[in-house]
Amino acid sequence: MTTINNTAAQTASTAAAATTKSSAAGKLTQDYDSFLKLLTTQMQNQDPLSPTDSNEFTNQLVQFSQVEQQINQNEKLEKLLTMQSNNQTQASxxxxxxxxxxxxxxxxxxxxxxxxxYTLPEASTSTTIQIKNEKGVVVRTMDGSRSTSRQELTWDGRKSDGSAAPAGDYSMSVVAPNASAKLMTATTTTFGRVSGIESGNGVTTLLMGNTPIKMENVLSARPPAAAAA
Known part of the structure; x- marks a missing residue:
């Protein structure tokens, strides 16, 4: 089943953030206009023999201008980030x-x-593939190749005792010591069908079942074999 999660929440959050920024900009504009009116009125009614020191007003005017520019820059940056997030969601x-x-x-x-x-960085003295459930318990072990060439394998869903493993979240672990008896870190990949996407905090991830996959981690994508045929 295709799922798209957090879309409504993200839209509401974006709208709330936009409302907050709009309120801040509006409040600043009102204060800025009031300050200019006050400055103009005071300059018009000042005592010619004892003119008001305009340095303080000038400093405040500069500060207002700097804050206004900062808010405008932040709004433009937020718009760019929102556009980038929307583009990523559309691509996903x-x-x-x-x-x-x-x-x-x-x-x-x-x-x-x-x-x-999996791919080993160097030849191993032995290689064991472990399939672990979501609690980290090993449910199946398989012998692997000691070669450094890329190796592909398929888990049939059976435990080591031959019984069927329940549906759920699992992981693969490669235990492979090198000639110095040091365990190596293998490069691993998994295959699956994208069933939906998740979007939140400006990040969009693909879903293979319950497993989130970052866009930058995708190496290849193709239509299902039946559809391609």
Whole structure:
């Protein structure tokens, strides 16, 4: 099922922020106009023999101008950030329904086999692939390649005892010591279908099941095999 989360909340938040900024700008404009009227009135009615020192008024006028410029700059920056966020959201919508590969080790299991890959930085003396549930408990171990070439594998959803694992959130871990018996960090990727997007705090992420995927972590995207055929 396609889902788009937090859109209404984000819209309300954006509207509230815009209202606050508009109120601040309006209040500043009113104060600025009042100050100019006060300055003009005082200058018109000052005693010619004892003129009012205009330095203080000038300093305040400069300060008002600086604050006004700062608010205007902030409003322009906010508009640019909002446009960027909207563009990212629009781009993300195009990924819904596509099969993607993304860097990372977390994935959602829904009963269908899950494809993933790993690449070692150097040859290992042994390689073990661990599948962990959301609590970090290892539910399946598999032997892996000791080579530095990219390796792809598929988890069939079975535990080590042969029973079926329940649907949920899982992750892959690669245990591979090098010749010095030091555990290495493998580069891992997962494959899945984008079911929706999440948007909040100016950041848009793709959803593969319950697993959030950052846009910059997507390596490839293509239509499902059946649709492509």
């Amino acid at each position: 919508l195009g990924f819904i329904g596509l099969d993607v590969e993304a860097t990372g080790s977390a994935f959602s299991y829904d009963g269908s086999p899950v494809k993933m890959s």
